[in-house]
Amino acid sequence: MSLNDWIDSVVVVTSLVTSATVLVTAARYYRHSQRGRTGVAWLLILAGVVCIAISETTEAASLVAGGREMPIPDLFDILAEIALAAGFIRLLHVDLAAERARQTALEQRAQQSESLATAALQLTASLELPEVLHGVARETLALVGADVVAVYRVDSATAGVVSQVTIARRGGDDAEVGPHAPGPLSLTAIRTRRPQIVETVQDYPAFQPRPPRGLASLVAFPLLRKGEAVGTLITGFRQPHHFTEDELHLLAAFAEHAALAMYNAELHRQIEELSVTDPLTGLANRRRFTTKLAAELVRARRYAKPLSLAILDLDNFKSLNDRFGHPAGDATLCAVAQVIRQCVREVDLPARLGGEEFAVILPETDMMEAVVVVERLREQLEATPVMREGQWPKVTLSAGVVGRAGEALPAAPADLYRLADEALYCAKASGRNRVVSAQEERICANSAKGFSEY
Known part of the structure; x- marks a missing residue:
């Protein structure tokens, strides 16, 4: 080869x-x-x-x-x-x-991140719970283009059974619904601690036989803080809607910010409440009493409305405290506070000013009406057994009441307080366990007393 x-x-x-x-x-x-x-x-x-x-x-x-x-x-x-x-x-x-698709997706994610950051920043603008709830609802509407958003605030005192709802609608005004039991979707989200996606409400078993009207698709996110539910965020669409993975991630991230904002607002409310509440009796303390009296005085003078103030003081409380001890004295103060709560209206403000001294602000109440209220309070306290077992002296109180309307009211809260305090001194000097009005105080023979500043 x-x-x-x-x-x-x-x-x-x-x-x-x-x-x-x-x-x-x-x-x-x-x-x-x-x-x-x-x-x-x-x-x-x-x-x-x-x-x-x-x-x-x-x-x-x-x-x-x-x-x-x-x-x-x-x-x-x-x-x-x-x-x-x-x-x-x-x-x-x-x-x-x-x-190109990857670039578009990156741009969309960047835009979503920016929108999320803006929405989360808006939630930090206020620590007032109603404003935070409205902010959560409105920002969710804008974030995903929903038609309706409902924010449930879970009442921790009732373990999530009762809630308050803030509703925002596209093109409409926000609305608030008072405490009531949450719906099945919200309740399921709270119990499972997982989002509940309903793309066709007609097919959701818990909505049968009466599915919600006007909505085709819903998604509910539990609002969790440290593993505990503080509420739920429900987003709804009127037309059938497919929830994309990006939308669900965006809503989940925003739900975390919303939960934190609601938790901080609730914590702020509790701290504010503690700062104006008497720790022993649960009544308003002197700080809240002072603020409320000044505000009611301005309102009554501006709109020519009546305003009354009652100052209450327990009779012989020092002797009771010395004989039975401070725990017994504290129990007495709590029992008196409970009687006061039962005898006044929701618009009235009962307060403990210190020691055994209490006060009640009665808006839009003239002096005669206020005397009737305080006299009823005095009678009920006298008839109320403070201690069920053992010997306990009868607890009574003396009260001074002043009431004026419009320009007849003094401009300074201290002057109104002084008038009620003078009437209280007259009640003490006249034998205790009685109610004296500022008019009666004028004929009291023992009213020449020096008073401390308000």
Whole structure:
């Protein structure tokens, strides 16, 4: 065998092995590659590789046949070039489209992050709970383009059974609903600590047989703080809505901010309440009494409304405290506070000013009406057994009442307090366990007393 024959044989074998290797590799890669948008491109590339393999095999066969050239290799070379070019162009197009989609997704996420940051910042603008609830509802509307948003505030004292709701509607005014039992969707979110997605309200079993009207899709997120539910955030759409993964992530992130804002607002309310509440009796303390009296005095003078003030003082409380001890004295003060609560209206403000001294602010009440209220209070306290067992002296009180209307009221709260205090001193000097009005105080013979500043 000549040298040329050896060379031709090597070329034939090499062409066959190369063609087979390329064909098997391309086929396996296509089989393991993703289908869909890139499947056509890889199919074209596979076709191009097959054409190359046929071309190489044909050329090898022509060499074996004694060097006779065949037209088939040229044809398959052209087909291979076309198929490979088309395949790579398709891949390039798919890659560009995928890159554009990734860029769009990144821009959307950046916009969502910015919107989330803005919405969360708005929630920190106030520590007043009603304003925070309205802010949560309004920001949720804008964040996901919902039609209705309801924010449930869970009452921790009733373990989530009772809640207060703030509702925001697109294109409408916000509304508040008083305490009531939460609905099945909100209750499920609270109990499971997981979001509840309802894309078709008609198919949600808990809504049967009366699904909510006017809404097609709902999602409820529990508002959790340190594992405890402080409320729920319900987002609704009037038209059927598919909640995307991005929307759910956005709402979940915002729900965390909303829960923190509501928790901080509730904590602020509790601290404010403690700062104006007497720790022993639960009545308003002197700080709240002073603020309330000044505000009611301004309002009564401006709108020509009556305003009355009663100052109450327990009779012989020091002797009771010395004889039975301070725990008994504290129990007495708490019992007196309870009687006062039972005898006054919700608009009235009962307060403990210190020691055994109490006060009641009675808005839009003239002096005669106030005397009737305080006299009823005095009688009820006298008839109330403070201690069920053992010997306990009867607890009584003396009271001074003043009432005026409009411009007849003094401009300074201290002056109104002084008038009621003078009437109280007259009641003490007249034998205790009685109610004296400021008019009666004028004829009291023992009213020449020096008073401490208000």
